[in-house]
Amino acid sequence: MDFQLSDDQRALRAGVRELLAGRFGRDRMRAALDAATGVDRALWRELGEAGFFALRLPEAEGGVGLGLPEAALLFEEAGRSLLPGPLIATHLVAGSVKGAARGEAVVAVLDAGQPVAHLGEADALLVLAPANAPRAPGGTLRDAAPVRDAAGPVRSADPFTPLWRVTDPVEAGEPLPGAGRLREEGALLAAAEQLGSAARTTEMAVQHAGAREQFGAPIGSFQAVKHLCAGMLVRAELARSAVYAAAVTADPVEIAGAKLLADDAAVRNARDCLQVHGGMGFTWESDVHLHLKRAWLRSGQWLTAAAAEEMLAGDLC
Amino acid sequence: MDLAYTEEEQEFRARLRAWLAAVLPGLPAKPRPDDWPGRRAYDTAWQRMLYDAGYAGLHWPVDAGGRGATPTQHLIFLEETERAGAPYVGANFVGLLHAGPTIAAEGTAEQRARWLPPVLRGDEIWCQGFSEPEAGSDLAALRTRAVRDGDHYVVSGSKIWTSHAEVADWCELLVRTDPAAPRHRGISWLAMEMDAPGVTVRPLRTLAGSTEFAEMFLDEVRVPVSHRVGAENDGWRVTMVTLSFERGTAFVGEVVACRRTLAALAADARRNGRWDDPVLRRRLGRLNAEFRALWRLTQWNVSEAQRAGSGGVPGTGGSVFKLRYSHARQELYEAAAEVLGADSADLDREWVLDRLSSLSYTIAAGTSQIQRNIVAERILGLPKGR
Structure with a gap:
């Protein structure tokens, strides 16, 4: 047993972090927010070149040939950096949608009853099979345009994630080969994004608590603040163990546990980060709200807390 | 990231499992909680059995009379003994986990020879x-x-x-x-x-x-x-040397026990109909996520210690673990009380005494408040203060 990152995995994580810092650092992130450009096609292609989408495709098919643990590390970095776009869906169907592997196609995901993120920019649509039909094929593919034409835009609470409400039932498209695990893998990668966000908001809170002075001392020297920060780290680290282990085992119950704990860590850490930032945390200028809004949105995607808890309860019997 | 056990580790587990299956049926009945001489005799007899079978001081260094096992082997030992229902370390706790390791690390040759063998044999408490x-x-x-x-x-x-x-x-x-x-x-x-x-x-x-x-x-x-x-x-430094000795294994047995308790709770809830309450059911589901993750965090910390080698690792990962574990275990018995319903006032029902005992977990061995200070100051680097 060696449940720690391998040297290759560390290098991969460092490489992705560097790529995202260079290509989607804070200035560009805020510029993208102000411009409300949605998916940046040039960046999307760069992510494709870096292997973001083809990571798990076999090398013989032009992929990178890595597995879920490496994908989790990648999506953790995406979550840290607030990278927008339907990254998970595009990654999941990279082998089936032309151009997706290279970042030339954008694939949105439709989960019945949920608003569809980035539908306006999508080239293809992954239609997920209902969560309560675990043995059914995981999903089908459709052309995005006709669904978009029948959909209405939602004023999204997350400024980085345009949402569309699809009211008419969407017919299933072409079945995806070997797609039985789409929802599980999507949930795992969303959990990895939540983990990245939870770790990032912990850093932001600690940084602010160490710098901001009141009563003649850094506020991080006061236990009331210190204990909030410690609680954030504990949540993030428990989620980290859960997410990494689920990536290694790919066990559905373990994935459900990872999603549950990572959702919790991302949302509650963003809340605590906001609290540590005081009035600044309530401003548009601070990045805290961007993490919180995304974390809220992801909590409802792929696998909800209610569904995860029921799965985990069922596992006890 | 690898959760699979090596061939050597699997062999170690198989040998241990076979030994436990052979010896546990021959153990005497467990003494009553208030029978202290009985408890001492029971705990030391078990330690002697471990000694005779070569499992005493498994994680102690070889030159201190131990077996020099890796943190992973120690994890397997604690996991298997708990699964098999073997006695807990009990009265041997301080000797095996605090005083002994301190003497092993800081004592003179004479002191080691005087005090360590009786701890390993179960002769002295x-x-x-x-x-x-x-x-x-x-x-x-x-x-x-x-x-x-x-x-x-x-x-x-x-x-x-x-x-x-x-x-x-x-x-x-x-x-x-x-x-x-x-x-x-x-x-x-x-x-x-x-x-x-x-x-x-x-x-x-x-x-x-x-x-x-x-x-x-x-x-x-x-x-x-x-x-x-x-x-x-x-003496302060001498004492602190021991704190990193457990190398992530401090609560292995207890996490295994909690997961077993949780499964038993679910079975009971099914029998008495409370399982039909989705609020309780989801609460148990969340606890399942919690204890599964705590098990993975244990494996994470143990792997980290294993990589660090015999030098040990700072006990800070232990603070993160203990903060969450102690709280989760209290939550577990709160859920148990809900499953028991009116019977939760009956001290003779399983889990009722455990619920009371669990109140110490957020206090003993460093309160949660002190643990948060440790996490904030030593891991996150926040300034010392009040």
Whole structure:
């Protein structure tokens, strides 16, 4: 047993972090927010070149040939950096949608009853099979345009994630080969994004608590603040163990546990980060709200807390 | 990231499992919780069996009489013994996990030869005299005095929360040898015989009704200077050396036990119909996520310790774990009370006493508040303060 990152995995994580810092650092992130450009096609292609989408495709098919643990590390970095776009869906169907592997196609995901993120920019649509039909094929593919034409835009609470409400039932498209695990893998990668966000908001809170002075001392020297920060780290680290282990085992119950704990860590850490930032945390200028809004949105995607808890309860019997 | 066990680790597990299956049916009945001599006899007999089978001091260094097992092997040992329902370390706790490792790391050859073998064989029991009525979370405020008198120290003061004091042969004692020095630099570590004149033990009754620990009054107790481990006034450092010794394995057995309890709770809830309540069901589901993740965090910390090698790792990962675990275990028994319903007031029902005992988990071995300070200051690097 060696449940720690391998040297290759560390290098991969460092490489992705560097790529995202260079290509989607804070200035560009805020510029993208102000411009409300949605998916940046040039960046999307760069992510494709870096292997973001083809990571798990076999090398013989032009992929990178890595597995879920490496994908989790990648999506953790995406979550840290607030990278927008339907990254998970595009990654999941990279082998089936032309151009997706290279970042030339954008694939949105439709989960019945949920608003569809980035539908306006999508080239293809992954239609997920209902969560309560675990043995059914995981999903089908459709052309995005006709669904978009029948959909209405939602004023999204997350400024980085345009949402569309699809009211008419969407017919299933072409079945995806070997797609039985789409929802599980999507949930795992969303959990990895939540983990990245939870770790990032912990850093932001600690940084602010160490710098901001009141009563003649850094506020991080006061236990009331210190204990909030410690609680954030504990949540993030428990989620980290859960997410990494689920990536290694790919066990559905373990994935459900990872999603549950990572959702919790991302949302509650963003809340605590906001609290540590005081009035600044309530401003548009601070990045805290961007993490919180995304974390809220992801909590409802792929696998909800209610569904995860029921799965985990069922596992006890 | 690899969760699979190596061939060697699997063989170790298989051998251990076979041995446990062979010996456990022959164990005597468990003594009652308030039968202290019985508990000592039971715990030490088990330790002797481990010794004879080559499992004693598994994680101790070889030159201290241990087996030099890796942290992963130790994890497997604790996991398997708990699964098989083997006795817990019990009265051997301080000797095997605190005093022994301290002597192994800091003692002279003579001290190691005198004290370590009896711990491994289960011949001698140790207790811990660290906390005092006025020195709890702030351990360095301890005031028990030791004054040199020739080749002895004369020790006076009082200690509290001392587990197994009634049946211990030795006490690892922290005393103040230089009252003028800065607090952390005037403390020494002594091995005190419990039957020395001047030692008085008064059992304390816990809220669960049993006497799990005691107060200890020391009135001019004479302790040979040769029973000091480490240099005079270096006792604080000597004590801290041991804190990283568990290498992530401190709660392995307990997490395994919690997962078993959770499954038993679910089975009970199915039987009595409470399973139909989605609020309770989801609560149990969340606890399942919690304890599964705590198991993975244990494996993470153990793997980290294994990579760090024999040098050990700082105990900070342990603080992260303990904060979450102690809370989760209390939540587990809250859920148990809900499953039990009206029977949760019946002390003879399973889990009712456990619920009471679990109230100590967020206090013992560093309160959650102190653990948060440790996490904030030593891991996150926030400034010291109040």
